[in-house]
Amino acid sequence: MGKRSGGCQAAGMSTAQSTTVVARLREALPAEAVLTDPDVTASYAHDMASFCSAGSPAAVVLPRTVEDVQRVLRLATELRVPVVPQGARTGLSGAANAIDGCVVLSLLRMDRVLEIDPVNRIAVVEPGVVNADLSKAVAEHGLSYPPDPSSWEQCTIGGNIGTGSGGLCCVKYGVTAEYVLGLDVVLADGRLLSTGRRTAKGVAGYDLTRLFVGAEGTLGVVVRAVLALRPAPPRQLVLAAEFGSARAAGEAVARIMAAGHTPSLLELMDGTSVRAVNRLTRMGLPESTQALLLAAFDTPQASEELAAVGELCRESGATEVVPADDQAESELLLAARRATLPALEAVTGTTMIDDVCVPRDRLAELIDGVALIAERQALTIGVVAHAGDGNAHPTVCFDASDPDEAARARVSFDEIMALGLELGGTITGEHGVGVLKKDWLARELGPVGLELQRSVRRVFDPLGILNPGKVL
Ligand SMILES: Cc1cc2nc3c(=O)[nH]c(=O)nc-3n(C[C@H](O)[C@H](O)[C@H](O)COP(=O)(O)OP(=O)(O)OC[C@H]3O[C@@H](n4cnc5c(N)ncnc54)[C@H](O)[C@@H]3O)c2cc1C
Numbered sequence: 001m002g003k004r005s006g007g008c009q010a011a012g013m014s015t016a017q018s019t020t021v022v023a024r025l026r027e028a029l030p031a032e033a034v035l036t037d038p039d040v041t042a043s044y045a046h047d048m049a050s051f052c053s054a055g056s057p058a059a060v061v062l063p064r065t066v067e068d069v070q071r072v073l074r075l076a077t078e079l080r081v082p083v084v085p086q087g088a089r090t091g092l093s094g095a096a097n098a099i100d101g102c103v104v105l106s107l108l109r110m111d112r113v114l115e116i117d118p119v120n121r122i123a124v125v126e127p128g129v130v131n132a133d134l135s136k137a138v139a140e141h142g143l144s145y146p147p148d149p150s151s152w153e154q155c156t157i158g159g160n161i162g163t164g165s166g167g168l169c170c171v172k173y174g175v176t177a178e179y180v181l182g183l184d185v186v187l188a189d190g191r192l193l194s195t196g197r198r199t200a201k202g203v204a205g206y207d208l209t210r211l212f213v214g215a216e217g218t219l220g221v222v223v224r225a226v227l228a229l230r231p232a233p234p235r236q237l238v239l240a241a242e243f244g245s246a247r248a249a250g251e252a253v254a255r256i257m258a259a260g261h262t263p264s265l266l267e268l269m270d271g272t273s274v275r276a277v278n279r280l281t282r283m284g285l286p287e288s289t290q291a292l293l294l295a296a297f298d299t300p301q302a303s304e305e306l307a308a309v310g311e312l313c314r315e316s317g318a319t320e321v322v323p324a325d326d327q328a329e330s331e332l333l334l335a336a337r338r339a340t341l342p343a344l345e346a347v348t349g350t351t352m353i354d355d356v357c358v359p360r361d362r363l364a365e366l367i368d369g370v371a372l373i374a375e376r377q378a379l380t381i382g383v384v385a386h387a388g389d390g391n392a393h394p395t396v397c398f399d400a401s402d403p404d405e406a407a408r409a410r411v412s413f414d415e416i417m418a419l420g421l422e423l424g425g426t427i428t429g430e431h432g433v434g435v436l437k438k439d440w441l442a443r444e445l446g447p448v449g450l451e452l453q454r455s456v457r458r459v460f461d462p463l464g465i466l467n468p469g470k471v472l
Contacts, residue, residue: 008425013171018058018101021081022157022274025103028071033109037062044086044106045098050092050352050400051410059085060104066184066192066223072105073221073363079140079469082468083188087127087159090151093434095163095216095470101360105221107158113137114224117298118374121229122181122198127222128157128428143229143394148172148384149430164214166430171388172264173230176416182226185219188461197418198226198315202250203229208348211456216432219460236264236298238330239306240314242320246270246371246383248363249291253387256295256309257360263309265296267337270367273382273395275342278407286320290366293318293387294333298384340384347380349395352413356420357429360390369419375413375452392427433471441471 004275028238035041036059042101058081060450063069076083082102089096098104111128118141125134130241131152136143148167149155159320161183168176196202196209212219243249249268256266269277278285284294293313297305303323310321324330345351358366367383370392374381385392398409417427427433427440434461442450454472460462 001446012144016220017079017081021079021103022077023056024075024079025061025072028094029061029063029068030076031060033064033068034166036369041104044089044104046063046074047089047091047094047096047110047434049092049094049434050350051413052096052097054097054168054202055100057098057104058101062109064104064109066186069105069186069221069223070190070192073186073188076103076465077189077257077463080463080465082465084171084467085158085162085222087156087162087222088130088154090155091159091163091434092355093428093436095432095434096149096159097435097469099469102407104188107156107221107223110223112158115419116141116229120198120200120210121201121231123227125157125227127161127225131155131157131160137234138229141378142232143187144232145179145227145229146170147176147179148309150341157225157227161213161222161225161431162217163214164215164430166386166389166391168265168267168334168386170218171266171386172262177190177210179210179228180213180225180393181228183212183222184224186221186223186392188220188463190224193220196226208471213397214432216434216471218457218471219466233301234302235327236296236328236330237302237306237324238265238294238296239310239321239323240332240333241293241295241310241318242287242323243291243293243316243318244287245317246367247364248317249387250354250361250367252318253363254294255312255316258387259308259312261305261309263295263388264298264307265294265334266293266386268292268383268385268387269294269337269340270383271341272380273344273384276347277336278384278390280316280335280343280346283339285330285336289319294337296330337384340382341393344382344395344397347382348399350398350400352396352409353431354394354396354413355428355431356390356394356416356425357389358389358420358423360388362423362425363392364420364421366392366425370416373412373415374418376413379405379408379412381412386429390425391427435470438471458470
């Protein structure tokens with residue numbers, strides 16, 4: 001990802017306090033688990049979001065066991081030190097950014113798949129397991145773990161739970177929250193909480209498991225997860241449809257969903273994104289298109305379903321409909337979609353990736369509105385969207401070394417969120433709030449919702465040591 005530019009910052013600690021924290025961590029944990037070299041700790045300071053500066057951690061701790069995590073939290077409670085849980089730092093909201101003097105608790109070394117149970121269709125994993133590694137492991141049992149963020153080859157299950165992440169196939173299979181059955185969580189004071197179940201059903205008490213999904217490390221540290229699996233579907237077949245306008249592509253999305261189809265993927269790239277991907281990858285996507293819709297089906301009847309969807313695209317004004325001939329062509333189209341964010345980043349060096357979700361029948365209005373914002377602010381903004389979910393990622397490209405351009409990028413980012421709310425949407429479909437969208441969260445929740453959420457947080461973390469300054 002590209003460079004990041006400044007904005008939000010949290011309070012720090014004195015050098016003497018930091019020295020005490022490091023000494024106590026060294027006493028409590030194996031030597032190789034505690035990193036303090038400033039060059040090394042600096043590399044753990046921030047995630048991949050722009051506009052969020054980060055503090056300098058007192059130490060980075062890489063535990064291998066639940067007990068180590070408990071030791072860190074007990075110590076943090078005793079010394080009143082902030083703790084920032086981290087996965088792979090692919091987050092896009094600054095949620096994993098360090099705070100001055102904090103302990104960064106990186107779960108990357110807790111990366112074991114503990115159990116795969118084909119009868120009960122569950123996997124039990126540690127939080128540092130990389131999403132794609134879990135997918136590969138369960139595939140050997142004829143199973144799949146559906147949530148598939150585009151960053152799946154780097155991001156961790158702990159981070160996916162922390163952000164409640166989505167992905168490309170969520171239009172059919174749903175998001176992370178729907179797959180987390182049970183959790184082991186180390187609380188702020190070091191106690192170990194087990195929530196949820198391994199059973200197919202279970203409604204005992206309040207659903208604390210769900211509360212931790214999307215909590216961005218503010219309520220506890222996930223150290224083990226029981227995840228639901230599905231039988232592996234057949235490989236999907238993809239169709240690409242070109243449109244002369246976002247409106248026509250939006251119309252096609254509406255028709256496809258209204259007709260009762262359940263695509264395994266329904267993604268949209270606007271013309272700016274298509275051209276950026278061509279420049280980066282030389283894939284030869286259609287340069288003149290204003291919107292490229294990718295639809296896929298993973299059923300045995302995929303070819304017939306694609307033909308029906310192709311017809312709906314034509315009725316909505318598609319200028320070209322190209323079903324992939326085979327798996328290889330399908331993979332190529334998906335690779336183009338996955339290359340969009342790096343491609344947009346290559347435009348000017350820095351990007352600001354937004355994440356607005358609107359009712360899917362209003363997606364075209366969002367895309368048209370973003371085009372107007374881009375024009376007004378004289379910036380390139382590419383839009384890529386999980387169209388079937390109404391979840392768009394308008395990506396603002398700007399030169400961070402130009403203060404005026406950076407300021408216009410920030411304004412456009414805010415205007416996009418305002419537009420999303422105006423269209424009946426939410427400020428974040430899957431990337432979370434972090435530090436980036438804190439002010440906007442207050443607008444979306446309203447005063448009653450905000451106060452209740454703050455109260456919940458206080459119950460879990462009365463001293464405010466877990467990822468302070470994030471979310472609320
Ligand atoms: C190129 C690219 C494409 C992306 N595509 C998508 C996409 O399609 N869909 C999507 O949803 N996101 C996407 N993202 C965003 C990001 O990858 C996800 O938010 C991902 O879930 C973050 O995982 P991570 O391991 O990197 O977590 P981090 O960024 O390290 O952390 C994310 C949050 O989770 C918390 N956390 C991490 N581990 C734990 C734990 N064990 N216990 C408690 N809290 C924890 C952190 O404190 C932080 O608040 C993309 C990012 C990039 C760079």
